Amino acid sequence: MKLNIAVLSGDGIGPEIVDQALKVVRAISKKFGHEVSTEEGLVGATAIDKVGDPYPESTHEICMEADAVLFGAIGDPKFDNDPTAKVRPEQGLLRMRKQLGLYANLRPVTTFPSLLHKSPLRKELVEGADFLCLRELTGGIYFGDKGRTEDNQGAFDHCVYTREEIARILHLAYKFALQRDKRVTVVDKANVLETSRLWREEAQKIEKEYPEVETDYMFVDNAAMQIIQWPKKFDVMVTENMFGDILTDEASVITGSLGLLPSASVGTHTSVFEPIHGSYPQAAGKDIANPVATILSAAMMFETAFELKEEGALIRKAVLASMDAGVVTEDIDKEKACKTSEVGDWIANYVLEA
Numbered sequence: 438m439k440l441n442i443a444v445l446s447g448d449g450i451g452p453e454i455v456d457q458a459l460k461v462v463r464a465i466s467k468k469f470g471h472e473v474s475t476e477e478g479l480v481g482a483t484a485i486d487k488v489g490d491p492y493p494e495s496t497h498e499i500c501m502e503a504d505a506v507l508f509g510a511i512g513d514p515k516f517d518n519d520p521t522a523k524v525r526p527e528q529g530l531l532r533m534r535k536q537l538g539l540y541a542n543l544r545p546v547t548t549f550p551s552l553l554h555k556s557p558l559r560k561e562l563v564e565g566a567d568f569l570c571l572r573e574l575t576g577g578i579y580f581g582d583k584g585r586t587e588d589n590q591g592a593f594d595h596c597v598y599t600r601e602e603i604a605r606i607l608h609l610a611y612k613f614a615l616q617r618d619k620r621v622t623v624v625d626k627a628n629v630l631e632t633s634r635l636w637r638e639e640a641q642k643i644e645k646e647y648p649e650v651e652t653d654y655m656f657v658d659n660a661a662m663q664i665i666q667w668p669k670k671f672d673v674m675v676t677e678n679m680f681g682d683i684l685t686d687e688a689s690v691i692t693g694s695l696g697l698l699p700s701a702s703v704g705t706h707t708s709v710f711e712p713i714h715g716s717y718p719q720a721a722g723k724d725i726a727n728p729v730a731t732i733l734s735a736a737m738m739f740e741t742a743f744e745l746k747e748e749g750a751l752i753r754k755a756v757l758a759s760m761d762a763g764v765v766t767e768d769i770d771k772e773k774a775c776k777t778s779e780v781g782d783w784i785a786n787y788v789l790e791a
């Protein structure tokens with residue numbers, strides 16, 4: 438099979454972690470006889486520096502023509518520390534999501550048997566935790582009107598959701614639940630927010646279409662607590678854009694590191710595969726960041742975009758084997774840490790020799 442992949446490495450650790458994922462993509466493709474063709478696109482602060490736009494039209498065209506997009510991370514302290522900057526790396530990521538119609542971000546939260554002792558939570562609490570968070574990705578407060586009041590003494594961000602935006606991700610959540618443990622938790626703040634009340638109203642209608650799935654409604658503050666207290670109680674969690682962003686960084690703690698959680702963004706055009714973490718600027722260029730979230734995002738790319746399940750499964754097996762062998766970066770094991778590139782080489786090699 439011919440695999441056309443758009444590669445958007447971005448900023449900070451982005452290029453280093455994407456390089457490792459590409460090693461693995463090439464290794465698995467060699468093993469299974471696929472032909473890989475990659476096209477690189479500028480995004481984020483790197484794109485602002487080069488062409489003045491965090492998501493240039495040329496990058497959008499590369500994404501539209503590809504079968505899938507492999508994304509690293511964007512973000513740079515020079516923008517984070519300048520709240521007055523008008524052009525920002527994050528706008529590139531948001532524009533990409535909107536223009537590619539990526540309305541659903543799938544963030545699986547699973548634990549890894551040989552890393553259970555790395556979780557700050559007790560082993561018996563996290564062992565076997567396995568849930569899928571569906572984060573709405575192209576609506577809500579991220580995309581509403583924002584600005585300053587005329588006298589610049591105040592600011593606003595509008596949160597807007599339409600019934601259609603809510604319904605399409607809820608249906609997707611139920612479809613995933615049907616393939617899993619048939620439980621959906623709808624996370625909102627319906628006791629306060631009108632957008633959340635619209636979510637709940639829609640969910641109460643849609644749940645009737647899936648009688649075999651059990652539906653639970655939970656306020657986001659309570660969900661933040663329960664994810665840590667009883668992570669095993671969740672199967673499919675579905676929520677709006679900002680709540681999903683925050684809850685999944687929190688959920689990564691269950692697994693032991695933010696550097697372990699992958700994601701797939703799907704929607705109307707192409708799909709994008711990216712770790713849930715950011716550009717971790719403190720680690721940029723040091724060969725110390727964990728590449729596993731990006732490698733597992735590549736596994737999701739094989740499974741979701743190319744429908745090549747065996748290839749995805751072998752990547753996952755290789756990742757687990759690297760952990761069993763203690764081939765991990767410093768966020769997992771400070772004393773016996775391997776470099777980012779060593780972890781990538783080890784996993785790519787395992788795949789080739791399997």
Ligand SMILES: NC(=O)c1ccc[n+]([C@@H]2O[C@H](COP(=O)([O-])OP(=O)(O)OC[C@H]3O[C@@H](n4cnc5c(N)ncnc54)[C@H](O)[C@@H]3O)[C@@H](O)[C@H]2O)c1
Pocket residue numbers: 450454509510511512513514517527530694695696711712713714715716717718719725726727728730768
């Ligand atoms: N999707 C994205 O591109 C994305 C996501 C989140 C943040 N950002 C951007 O990244 C920049 C930095 O943001 P931040 O520091 O809040 O979040 P971050 O996710 O980059 O890092 C937070 C912390 O998580 C840990 N971490 C993250 N990735 C890791 C990895 N691969 N291996 C090991 N440890 C890892 C580190 O301890 C790090 O200090 C900002 O500019 C932000 O806007 C981008």
Ligand SMILES: CC(C)[C@H](C(=O)O)[C@@H](O)C(=O)O
Pocket residue numbers: 512527530531682713714715
């Ligand atoms: C960088 C930022 C815009 C982004 C988000 O909030 O969606 C990030 O935190 C993520 O999780 O991908």
Ligand SMILES: [Mg+2]
Pocket residue numbers: 682683686713
């Ligand atoms: Mg985030």
